[in-house]
Amino acid sequence: MSWLVTGGAGYIGAHIVRALGAAGLSPVVIDDLSSGHASFVPEGVPFVQGTILDRALVEQTLREHDVEGVIHVAGFKYAGVSVKRPLHTYEQNVEGTRVVLQAMADAGVDKLVFSSSAAVYGTPDVELVTEDLPKRPASPYGESKLIGEWLIRDQAVATAEDERPLRHTSLRYFNVVGSGDLAVYDTSPHNLFPLVFEALIEGRTPRINGDDYATPDGTNVR
Incomplete structure (x- = not known):
């Protein structure tokens, strides 16, 4: 089975x-x-x-x-x-x-x-x-x-x-x-963390959308 x-x-x-x-x-x-x-x-x-x-x-x-x-x-x-x-x-x-x-x-x-x-x-x-x-x-x-x-x-x-x-x-x-195995990783062009890491690797500042949320710095929490 x-x-x-x-x-x-x-x-x-x-x-x-x-x-x-x-x-x-x-x-x-x-x-x-x-x-x-x-x-x-x-x-x-x-x-x-x-x-x-x-x-x-x-x-x-x-x-x-x-x-x-x-x-x-x-x-x-x-x-x-x-x-x-x-x-x-x-x-x-x-x-x-x-x-x-x-x-x-x-x-x-x-x-x-x-x-x-x-x-x-x-x-x-x-x-x-x-x-x-x-x-x-x-x-x-x-x-x-x-x-x-x-x-x-x-x-x-x-x-x-x-x-x-x-x-x-x-x-x-x-x-x-995250990844539970080194052989598996997120390759999506739309997901949050791949976008963040791509920006960091390329020396860019990751873009965070929103500045009026009820949080200490106004950005959203995921």
Whole structure:
């Protein structure tokens, strides 16, 4: 038995793959390498290069590797860019999640961990974000993640009386930073820390947006 990590050649996905291996579980990776790197996949881990939009490929991977659960990390994650590319964002994140759910149903896989985002909350006007806050996404990216959660919830309801109902959880996080392995690092051209380090390496002062936040120097806190 194994666990499929969609987007497992990406920055976050590659860390998940290593965590699964360290826990004695057998990871399998599917990734189209649109933002991931084949070199991030550890030697010996089965790697299928392809898109999660290809239902037949996803189902084949689930069956061939005797997958018992899916950790769905693949997706288009840039909130700012999603405003300019909403159709692409919805295709990758909404249709991609629907296809993964369909392939899981067809292959009899009933466990799912979904990589959602704190972007589903938009910009809350409170200091502490909790799961009880209203969901008010402020970008197509945040909207696509919330719709993904709805799809998963509805599929769980639809299979509740089945012999193997869908069991799932969604993780709402943001601004992932750091590296648990020297071979894996954040290569995103949009993420905060790569931008900061790039500026420092080039001898530039990192740009910090905002000067009117309720903090000692007026800059925001992440």
